[in-house]
Amino acid sequence: MPLTKIEKWDASTGATTAAFATLHTALKIAEKDLRVEFRRSYELLSVLTFSLASILVCSFVSGASATPVVSAAFLWTILFFASILVFTTSFTREADKGTLLGLKTIPCNALAILLGKIFYGAALLFLVEIVLLACAVVFLNAAFRAEILFVFFLGALSLASAGSFISALVMFSEGKTLLLSFLLFPVSLPVLISGSAATAKMLGGSTLGEIMPAIELLIAFLLLIFLVMSLTFEFVIEE
Amino acid sequence: MREEERGKEQEKMAAAGGDSSGRGESGKGSERGENIKTAVQLEGVSKRFGYFFALKSVSLSVKVGEFVALLGPNGAGKTTLIKIIATQMKPTAGTVKIFGENVFQNSSKTAELRREIGLVAHESFLYDELTVRENLAFYAKLFSLNKARERFCGSYESYKSYESCEGCGSSWEETLSELVEFLNLGRWLDVKAKHLSYGLRKRADIARALIHRPSLVLLDEPFGGLDESSRELLAEYFKCFKGKTLILSSHSYEWAKRVCERGILLERGEVKQEICL
Numbered sequence: 001m002p003l004t005k006i007e008k009w010d011a012s013t014g015a016t017t018a019a020f021a022t023l024h025t026a027l028k029i030a031e032k033d034l035r036v037e038f039r040r041s042y043e044l045l046s047v048l049t050f051s052l053a054s055i056l057v058c059s060f061v062s063g064a065s066a067t068p069v070v071s072a073a074f075l076w077t078i079l080f081f082a083s084i085l086v087f088t089t090s091f092t093r094e095a096d097k098g099t100l101l102g103l104k105t106i107p108c109n110a111l112a113i114l115l116g117k118i119f120y121g122a123a124l125l126f127l128v129e130i131v132l133l134a135c136a137v138v139f140l141n142a143a144f145r146a147e148i149l150f151v152f153f154l155g156a157l158s159l160a161s162a163g164s165f166i167s168a169l170v171m172f173s174e175g176k177t178l179l180l181s182f183l184l185f186p187v188s189l190p191v192l193i194s195g196s197a198a199t200a201k202m203l204g205g206s207t208l209g210e211i212m213p214a215i216e217l218l219i220a221f222l223l224l225i226f227l228v229m230s231l232t233f234e235f236v237i238e239e
Numbered sequence: 240m241r242e243e244e245r246g247k248e249q250e251k252m253a254a255a256g257g258d259s260s261g262r263g264e265s266g267k268g269s270e271r272g273e274n275i276k277t278a279v280q281l282e283g284v285s286k287r288f289g290y291f292f293a294l295k296s297v298s299l300s301v302k303v304g305e306f307v308a309l310l311g312p313n314g315a316g317k318t319t320l321i322k323i324i325a326t327q328m329k330p331t332a333g334t335v336k337i338f339g340e341n342v343f344q345n346s347s348k349t350a351e352l353r354r355e356i357g358l359v360a361h362e363s364f365l366y367d368e369l370t371v372r373e374n375l376a377f378y379a380k381l382f383s384l385n386k387a388r389e390r391f392c393g394s395y396e397s398y399k400s401y402e403s404c405e406g407c408g409s410s411w412e413e414t415l416s417e418l419v420e421f422l423n424l425g426r427w428l429d430v431k432a433k434h435l436s437y438g439l440r441k442r443a444d445i446a447r448a449l450i451h452r453p454s455l456v457l458l459d460e461p462f463g464g465l466d467e468s469s470r471e472l473l474a475e476y477f478k479c480f481k482g483k484t485l486i487l488s489s490h491s492y493e494w495a496k497r498v499c500e501r502g503i504l505l506e507r508g509e510v511k512q513e514i515c516l
Contacts, residue, residue, distance in 0.1 A: 018347065025381055028377065028380055028381055029381075032366065032369070032377050035368070035369065035373070036366055036368040036369065039368040039369075040368055097362070097366075097367070098360070098361075098362025098363065098364065099362075099363075099364050099365075099366060101327060101358075101360055101362060101364065102364025102365075102378070102447075104327050105325065105327065105353055105356065105358050105364070106350075106353065106378075106381045106382065107350045107351055107352075107353040107354045107382060108350055108381070109346070109347070109350060110346075234346065238328075238329065
């Protein structure tokens with residue numbers, strides 16, 4: 001009996017190909033989102049302006065004598081509020097304009113859409129972090145070390161995971177902006193605690209080995225949220 | 240003369256993916272012809288939103304290559320039915336089979352079935368900030384057009400080859416240029432979607448839905464909000480989809496009749512009548 005086209009396809013694909021297809025789709029979605037973001041530049045500019053203004057205010061308060069602990073607290077507080085600004089529009093814009101339905105027509109796992117949003121969010125947050133770090137070096141007299149970028153990268157990825165997932169959770173509800181800010185704080189607490197602690201130690205001169213517990217906590221958070229997302233996202237995206 | 244022109248147009252559409260017997264899809268067409276006769280089969284499909292039943296035990300069947308119109312007033316359940324067939328919405332009860340495959344039973348198979356479906360919904364799926372070309376390229380790449388074609392050529396080797404399928408026919412750029420020519424979108428290819436008029440946006444959306452050469456085309460109110468000439472134009476396009484299965488929803492009996500052979504009248508979420516158009 002001849003096989004149908006779909007049976008043939010199933011026979012030729014494996015889990016690796018499916019994972020690769022999910023990653024490929026996620027990267028394409030992230031690329032599209034970044035392109036749209038840079039063309040709408042006013043949203044990105046508002047996040048950067050907020051970050052710059054906040055760090056300037058912090059430098060007025062603490063002067064050039066900010067301790068590493070204070071500088072880290074400033075950086076992560078600003079980053080948290082910047083992430084609220086980024087994730088308020090992440091899924092909501094797609095849902096409001098109807099393009100989310102277009103993404104749902106893609107022949108891929110629903111998780112690919114979320115991963116795309118995470119990559120996009122992480123890229124934007126990382127950009128904000130770099131600007132913040134540069135400002136911290138100039139205005140707060142913080143000591144720059146290349147290893148800190150690794151902590152920031154993990155922090156951006158973790159915050160983006162939590163933020164994108166919550167953004168998807170609240171996208172169909174009323175008062176989504178308020179809900180996002182309320183939910184993001186408790187969910188991202190492990191990221192904020194470990195990220196700020198690691199940053200403070202790094203700014204104080206600790207090595208990467210000395211901040212390993214904080215890095216491990218960030219990685220554990222990433223794994224946990226990825227597990228939750230992969231189990232629930234298919235239901236979250238249902239209207 | 241008019242017939243000759245239409246013949247040429249149909250040939251062009253076949254090359255652009257309108258006809259399953261066209262280049263690059265011959266395997267697909269014949270294979271399906273031998274194995275699957277029914278494109279869409281719904282049995283006892285219901286959809287409930289809270290206490291409101293949008294669909295009540297709908298059963299219908301659409302053969303491969305058939306053009307069917309879902310008719311009925313606002314709130315009859317046409318859009319819900321289209322969304323369920325497009326695998327965008329799970330029914331509360333009942334089974335949905337697309338090309339013989341039970342949809343929603345296995346999520347990876349459901350995702351794979353989406354390769355066969357082209358949906359034009361009420362909302363435009365185009366991104367305002369991207370140009371028409373960028374929008375079409377985005378969707379084409381997401382559908383990994385050449386990868387889909389590889390299956391029919393039996394040369395699946397690596398995922399990476401999705402961007403160039405040697406010996407498997409045209410690339411997605413070629414499909415794009417054929418569709419753009421057919422839908423007369425050439426002048427607007429590099430214009431941002433937000434600057435397009437409603438009619439042009441609809442045409443770009445149709446190109447977007449056809450870019451991956453789907454076998455099942457779903458059109459939700461394609462004539463809504465368009466002027467007479469645009470409707471005429473679209474009706475002519477749709478007639479050229481011979482070989483594909485087409486399901487469209489419409490309030491207008493007259494316009495549905497222009498395109499479809501059979502009509503299914505929905506009323507308050509139930510199939511009231513089947514009409515030969």
